[in-house]
């Protein structure tokens with residue numbers, strides 16, 4: 688498929704400065720009870736500027752192809768583009784901070800300049816600070832602040848929305864950490880609750896935290912399905928909005944086959960959004976946007992029927 692390489696229209700305010708929408712701030716306002724209107728589950732488009740990510744490794748290493756793909760996802764309706772420079776596929780080795788900055792900063796800068804909301808997928812405070820200073824709106828840390836002791840303090844200062852994913856160890860060894868004493872959903876809820884408590888103790892505002900069960904991270908397929916099928920328990924336990932990242936992951940490929948992976952992902956997105964997830968992180972934006980729109984209507988009509996029972 689050819690990507691449209693033109694920048695999408697950006698909002699230009701009176702001073703000539705491009706200003707982007709702030710979808711995570713809006714979602715958090717609604718989730719924190721500051722606005723009444725229902726909020727559609729956001730669609731976060733994945734932009735991996737890596738040679739080795741699971742499904743798109745190597746495709747967007749060049750600046751022009753990465754930026755073009757970011758534009759294409761924005762034009763397909765992504766609410767925000769998640770730029771990441773470090774692969775977290777099982778077994779992946781870490782890269783240096785300078786290599787991570789070299790990969791992500793030019794891409795993030797171009798997308799921000801085009802008025803596109805951007806999040807940075809990083810475990811490093813230094814990358815988070817550099818990204819936010821050029822206009823990135825959200826920090827998405829798969830380690831929830833565990834990998835870098837400087838992350839929580841940096842987020843407290845930056846005062847941006849923070850995605851804290853459930854994580855136990857770096858990718859090189861995470862699949863050796865798949866033992867959970869007792870029920871997986873309870874265990875992940877407990878570990879995430881401890882994480883949000885320490886973030887708050889370091890000065891991060893509770894209201895700015897989004898939690899993520901960490902599908903595929905130190906988990907087997909049964910763990911992933913249990914977490915996905917019981918999202919309302921997690922949001923009730925944690926009192927935070929939930930982001931789900933199941934897109935094209937190995938357990939879905941095993942369940943449905945590689946040829947229909949985006950359809951399988953979209954099915955998960957519809958079910959997750961219908962269960963109350965507030966954001967899905969996906970590779971194929973169009974099919975997942977359709978899925979969350981279906982879920983939005985589904986929820987609205989279910990709520991209407993509950994308010995006005997006919998029998």
Ligand code: PMM
Nearest residue numbers: 740741775827850852899901902932
């Ligand atoms: N998964 C990957 C990378 N970043 N971020 C969040 N918040 N949640 C995830 O599940 C997640 C993530 C790895 O998947 P990829 O290699 O397909 O990007």
